[in-house]
Amino acid sequence: MSAAEEASAAGARDPEVRGLRLVVVLLALTVVSGLIDAVSYLGLGRVFTANMTGNVVVLGFAAAGAPGFSVPHTATSLACFLLGAAAGGRVAAHVAAGSRRRWTRLTLAAEAVLVGASAAAAFTWPHTTGTRYALIALTAFAMGLRNATVRKLGVADLTTTTVLTMTLTGLAAESRLGDATSRRSPRRAAAVVAMFAGACLGAWLALHHGLGIPLLIAAAASGVLAVAASGRE
Template identity: 60%
Template sequence: MPEEIEKPAVSRRDRREAHRLRLTYVLLLLTVSSGMVDAISYLALEHVFTANMTGNVVVLGFATAGADGFSVTHTLTSIVLFLVGAVGGGRLAGRLARHARGTWARIALAIEAALLLASAVVAFTVPPGNPAFPFVLLAVTALAMGLRNATVRKLGVPGISTTTVVTTTLTALVSESPLGGGTGDHGALRAAAVVALFCGALLGAWLVLNHGLGVPLLVVAVLAALLAALSSGRD
């Protein structure tokens, strides 16, 4: 009887590297989703961002100055609910500090998916002429994005510190490249994050312009749910 050939055991280090790589893919797809969410909110919800708070601070300045097409109340709604979501994300990460990073991501993304699904239901069922319509959608999507950003920050994946803005990413991409006198570490990942945000904004804008609000919100909700499953595992 031939002897069985033992398969080499997968080391803990290999498992951790595989899980880190999986989280990296999750974060890149979340960056696509962020571009979609901001396209949805900016194009269809009073020119307000719900993922990019840097943009919102600028928009708030425009609105306060009285520029046409911008609203102080809508912008503040987004900023405040984003901060509430970020507080929730921070507290969730603290409660799960002894668990694997994938556990944080899975639970946070599951909550995000539920919030985005709720916003899609509102978009499909509530008449857009209802005065509360934009406030509800801004509040729920901003809450989801605040939760997400806090979770991404806690995950601490090298090369992707945020999934919503790329100013720092672009700066690091060029200033730390060989051209800027650096080593170019994480250059490909940073470039991928920039492309991902662009592609998300493009897709989100196309969906809003051709299918209204409900469809793109449903798409980002389903994507968050799928990513929650993908991010599971030990780290």
């Protein structure tokens, strides 16, 4: 065996190397989350369909009667997210450990279809109450399905692609200003940048071009990532 072949074989046995493609996929999915939350919060009545931490807080605002927030919209998002997560958990329970790439690919393909359907609704029936609820339900279900899958994958610092509180905590607490024990600061910083980039792009598109285009981009990205997630462990 040549030196190059030996290095390749060693890389194949290294879990960090084997998981590199998956890390890139999860970071890209974090960008998609930013896109979707920008659409939902700015275009669907101040409701999150990816970030459920924010959504619970928003539901509290709405329940207290704060202007500009809707209990039905937020409750719909939470319910559909939980249904999606339950579906993802049910599927995960029947997937063999050795087929996680296939399982991830199928989940992302389902996400692409769901978000694509929401984009089609946004283009076909814009500015209607039914469309608003359809977009909330479809994107929240897709995000719940994805989150359940990502959680089961158990990639360090990327166990969720929709919430950054613990990522930011780890980034600061384990930095040189904290206990200086971090070995994954680049990954954590990349997750924060990915979410920011997705939210910024999604907000700009939603404000200037409507909801259909950012949703279509999110669906296309999920489809591409479903292909990228394929391959051997």
